[in-house]
Amino acid sequence: MILDAVVPARNEASTIAAVIGALRECAYVRETVVVDDGSTDDTGDVARAAGAKVVRRDAARGSKAHAMAIGVASTDADAIFFVDADLIGVTSAHLDAVCRPFVDRRCAMSIGTFDYGWRNPFILRLPPTTGERVVARRIFEAIPPERLDGFTIEVTINDVIAEARLTTVARVMKGVTHRTKREKFGQVEGWRRTLRMFRSIFALPFNGSVRWRAIWFYWRGLTIERS
Numbered sequence: 001m002i003l004d005a006v007v008p009a010r011n012e013a014s015t016i017a018a019v020i021g022a023l024r025e026c027a028y029v030r031e032t033v034v035v036d037d038g039s040t041d042d043t044g045d046v047a048r049a050a051g052a053k054v055v056r057r058d059a060a061r062g063s064k065a066h067a068m069a070i071g072v073a074s075t076d077a078d079a080i081f082f083v084d085a086d087l088i089g090v091t092s093a094h095l096d097a098v099c100r101p102f103v104d105r106r107c108a109m110s111i112g113t114f115d116y117g118w119r120n121p122f123i124l125r126l127p128p129t130t131g132e133r134v135v136a137r138r139i140f141e142a143i144p145p146e147r148l149d150g151f152t153i154e155v156t157i158n159d160v161i162a163e164a165r166l167t168t169v170a171r172v173m174k175g176v177t178h179r180t181k182r183e184k185f186g187q188v189e190g191w192r193r194t195l196r197m198f199r200s201i202f203a204l205p206f207n208g209s210v211r212w213r214a215i216w217f218y219w220r221g222l223t224i225e226r227s
């Protein structure tokens with residue numbers, strides 16, 4: 001089974017080299033594809049220098065989800081390891097640990113969550129919004145284009161997994177955090193975007209995009225691994 005990493009990135013020059021470095025040392029990843037759109041910094045050049053294949057796209061339209069779709073379309077891998085470009089503190093050991101349950105065929109989706117300290121047991125049981133996850137490419141390709149949305153793509157992937165009654169393994173990536181929207185855009189714009197993201201996610205079961213039962217089926221298929 002071939003596993004490639006897809007890293008959506010917009011203006012992540014400060015963190016992307018370390019993320020690619022960890023991915024290149026990850027035992028299970030063949031190639032890392034960075035999808036860079038709309039960056040006004042040198043994200044693409046930094047990513048290329050760090051050893052990734054860089055796909056650029058015109059950012060007139062689209063979102064993180066569209067970037068993920070372009071990344072998937074640009075590889076022929078059987079499975080995709082989605083990794084955000086803004087991670088802090090990630091190592092190949094974290095990435096190996098996230099890949100292993102999937103590679104060992106113990107689950108259909110393997111995820112790694114950030115380290116929220118004492119809140120980890122709670123975070124691990126929520127339907128995940130983390131960007132760090134391994135799935136078969138057919139899971140991602142089951143999402144129709146009209147459901148590609150930057151704020152909700154992770155919940156939509158969960159929905160495909162839950163509705164097909166598939167299994168997930170979750171674990172904490174100890175010591176890993178990320179640059180938040182507040183750090184990227186400042187307090188006011190950062191909070192505005194964060195609230196918009198949470199509003200979009202919470203609207204999903206109310207507007208019929210995701211059924212409430214998906215939460216139950218997600219939990220039924222969930223195994224938590226100790227880190």
Ligand SMILES: Nc1nc2c(ncn2[C@@H]2O[C@H](COP(=O)(O)OP(=O)(O)OP(=O)(O)O)[C@@H](O)[C@H]2O)c(=O)[nH]1
Nearest residue numbers: 008009010035036037063064067084085086180181
């Ligand atoms: N190519 C591309 N990447 C994007 C786009 N939007 C976000 N990203 C990348 O997707 C990853 C996650 O985006 P964030 O905005 O940090 O979203 P998040 O981590 O879910 O949200 P926060 O918790 O607020 O940080 C980062 O690597 C971003 O650079 C986009 O429109 N195009």
Ligand SMILES: [Mg+2]
Nearest residue numbers: 086178179180
């Ligand atoms: Mg982030």
